[in-house]
Amino acid sequence: MASESVFIHIIISLSILLFSAKILAEIFQRIKQPVVLGELLAGIIVGPYALGGLPLFGGEPLVVLDETVKYIGELAAIIILFIAGLEITPREFLRGGIASFTVGAIGVIVPFSVGFAVLSIYGLGSFETLLIATALTATSIAISIQVLTELGKMQSKEARLILGAAIVDDILAIAVLSVVVTMVQSGDTAPQIMDILFIILKILGLFAVLLIGAIFLVPRILHREKLWKSKGSIEGITTAIFFGIAGVAAYVGLSPIVGAFAAGMAVASTKLVKQVEEYAQKLQFIFAPLFFAIIGAQVDLRGINMDVLVISGIIIAIAISTKLVGCGLPSLIFLKDKTSSMRVGIGMISRGEVGLIVAGVGVTSGVLSTDIYTSIIIMVATTTIITPIWLKKSFKNTLAEN
Numbered sequence: 001m002a003s004e005s006v007f008i009h010i011i012i013s014l015s016i017l018l019f020s021a022k023i024l025a026e027i028f029q030r031i032k033q034p035v036v037l038g039e040l041l042a043g044i045i046v047g048p049y050a051l052g053g054l055p056l057f058g059g060e061p062l063v064v065l066d067e068t069v070k071y072i073g074e075l076a077a078i079i080i081l082f083i084a085g086l087e088i089t090p091r092e093f094l095r096g097g098i099a100s101f102t103v104g105a106i107g108v109i110v111p112f113s114v115g116f117a118v119l120s121i122y123g124l125g126s127f128e129t130l131l132i133a134t135a136l137t138a139t140s141i142a143i144s145i146q147v148l149t150e151l152g153k154m155q156s157k158e159a160r161l162i163l164g165a166a167i168v169d170d171i172l173a174i175a176v177l178s179v180v181v182t183m184v185q186s187g188d189t190a191p192q193i194m195d196i197l198f199i200i201l202k203i204l205g206l207f208a209v210l211l212i213g214a215i216f217l218v219p220r221i222l223h224r225e226k227l228w229k230s231k232g233s234i235e236g237i238t239t240a241i242f243f244g245i246a247g248v249a250a251y252v253g254l255s256p257i258v259g260a261f262a263a264g265m266a267v268a269s270t271k272l273v274k275q276v277e278e279y280a281q282k283l284q285f286i287f288a289p290l291f292f293a294i295i296g297a298q299v300d301l302r303g304i305n306m307d308v309l310v311i312s313g314i315i316i317a318i319a320i321s322t323k324l325v326g327c328g329l330p331s332l333i334f335l336k337d338k339t340s341s342m343r344v345g346i347g348m349i350s351r352g353e354v355g356l357i358v359a360g361v362g363v364t365s366g367v368l369s370t371d372i373y374t375s376i377i378i379m380v381a382t383t384t385i386i387t388p389i390w391l392k393k394s395f396k397n398t399l400a401e402n
Contacts (some may be wrong), residue, residue: 003149005058005295006012006066009057009060009064010060010064010066010069012057012063013052013062013064013065013069014072015041016046016063017043017046017047017063017069017290017293017294018061018286018290018293020042020043020045020046020293021038021039021042021043021289021290021292021293022289023042024038024039024041024045025038025039025042025289026038026050028054033361033389033392034146034150034245034388034389034391034392035146035150036106036143036146036150036288036292036388037385037388037389038093039289039292039293039296039297040292040293040296040384040385041296041385042289042292042293042296042298043292043293043294043295043296043297043299044058044271044296044297044381045296046063046249046293046297047063047296047298047299048061048063048064048065048260048297049063049297049299049300049301049302050248052297057343063297065294065297065298065339067158069294070294070298072290072318073290073294073295074256074290075243075287076205076287076288076290076291076381077142077244077256077257077291078242078243078256078257078259078260079242079260079280079283079284079287079288080142080145080146080257080287080288080291081142081145081258081260081261081264081402082113082140082242082246082260082261082264082280082314083145083264083277083280083281083283083284084141084145084154084163084261084264085261085262085263085264085266085267085268086263086264086265086267086273086276086277086280086309087154087155087159087163087264088160088164088265088268089268089269090211090215090265090266090268090269091263091267091269092160093164093402096364097164098334099161099164099165099331099333099334100161100163100164100165100167100168101331102173102333102334103161103164103165103168103327103330103331103334103344103348104164104165104166104167104168104169104172104327105168105169105172106326106327106328106329107139107165107169107323107326107331108137108138108169108172108173108326108332109350110295110323110324110325111133111136111137111319111322111323111326112133112134112136112137112176113133113319114321114322115129115132115133115136115315115318116129116130116133118314118318119132119133119314120215121298122311122314125367126373127367128367128368128369128372130180131180131368132315132372132375134173134176134177134180134232135208135301135351135355135359135376135379135380136176136315136318136319136322136351136355136379137163137172137173137176137177138165138169138170138174138351138355139167139169139170139182139323139347139348139349139351140350140355140380140383141162141163141166141167141169141170141257141349142257142288142291142292143292143304143350143384143387143388144162144166144347144348144350144386144387144388144391146292147162147289147387147391147392148162148347148387148391149327149394149402151392151395153395155247157335157340158255158340158343158347159346159347161331161334161335161344162343162348165327165331165344165348166257166348167261169348170255170257171204171207171254171255171256171258172200172203172204172360172393173201173203174203174253174254174255174258175199175200175203179199179200188201189258192225197348202253203254204246205251205369206249206252206253206254207254207258207262210245210248210249210252210254210258210262211265211266211351212237212260212264214245214259214262214263214266215265215266215269215318217266218241218263218266218267218270219266219269219270219318221237222234222237222238222241222267222270222272223270223271223272225226226319228368234272234276235275235276235279238272241263241267242259242260242263242264242267243260245259245260245262245263246259246260246263247259249262263295274391276299295384296381298377299377299378300374300377300380301378301381303370303371304378305371305373306373307371308374308375308378311371311372311375312374312378312382315375315379316378316379316382319371319379319383320349320383320386323345323348323349324345324346324349325340325345326345327344327345328341328342328345328346329345329350330345331344339394342394345390346387346390346394347387347391349383349386349387349390350383350384350387350388351379351380351383351384352356355376355379355380359373359376359377359380359389
């Protein structure tokens with residue numbers, strides 16, 4: 001009976017999160033604001049740290065945010081990144097490889113370096129500084145993808161560069177996270193440079209192998225017209241494939257969303273891409289708002305005090321400025337346009353999964369204080385909220401012209 005009660009609680013929580021996300025999305029659509037912002041705010045409002053915390057489920061909070069709900073959120077992120085991968089073929093991705101790698105790499109190096117330097121001067125401990133600097137590295141690409149899709153700009157040159165750079169950014173951020181977690185667990189603040197290089201090269205190599213494998217295998221599986229005769233077979237097999245590749249990515253130490261993106265690119269190179277896109281967009285109608293609502297529901301603002309506000313302000317300023325400079329300036333070299341380059345910088349500001357993972361690692365290991373943990377969560381929430389507003393505004397003139 002206890003397990004049945006937990007299951008019912010999860011179902012009710014998902015229902016409330018999805019329903020509120022769609023309602024707020026409708027409202028934000030009508031007031032001409034990014035829909036994703038409404039979905040995020042819905043999660044904050046009905047999450048367990050706000051209205052969802054009311055003891056209306058047998059004396060327990062109405063909305064639960066346990067591991068199962070968070071796993072469903074991660075599945076939703078996999079679906080979102082698979083759909084993003086469908087927008088770009090492997091050839092197009094490789095064609096922008098130098099630009100993507102340059103923008104993505106600098107977009108990791110600058111936030112980490114500036115964050116580490118500034119917070120060291122501020123007087124935080126070495127491990128706290130390392131963890132916060134790591135939380136500043138990775139972009140939450142799902143936010144920008146949703147806004148660009150909503151605006152019909154996924155095929156623009158800025159969107160292509162944001163996509164490619166964010167994937168590189170994510171891969172490198174995972175490498176940085178691996179190094180920092182190892183340092184925290186071992187207590188070694190000065191690891192050997194060769195060890196760091198080995199981890200980074202290993203993770204880049206794993207992504208290359210994963211992408212090549214997906215490009216080689218996926219078309220050969222899908223292009224079996226005589227085999228896939230039943231209605232829905234292509235869609236079902238494709239779903240199994242992108243979840244499978246995401247699982248392989250996670251197993252070898254990459255982010256599962258990187259695997260999903262690689263699977264999407266592999267499908268984009270097949271003649272079935274249009275059929276899969278129509279199906280995938282229906283998945284997106286459900287899982288995208290659910291993902292953003294779950295992200296919003298994790299925001300807990302109850303631990304705010306003056307110390308938290310000060311350190312949050314510093315971290316947020318670093319988070320915004322370093323992505324604008326670290327990604328926007330290198331983009332200017334490749335796009336030759338200040339406005340387009342600025343959009344790339346804006347599109348890379350949002351933090352998400354890696355920031356939350358870092359905060360969790362820091363708390364469970366005892367390295368982060370409650371104030372620093374809350375500050376990282378506020379940084380993730382703030383950058384996630386301002387990115388869609390700013391990105392949409394940056395396209396305002398283009399939309400007016402059209």
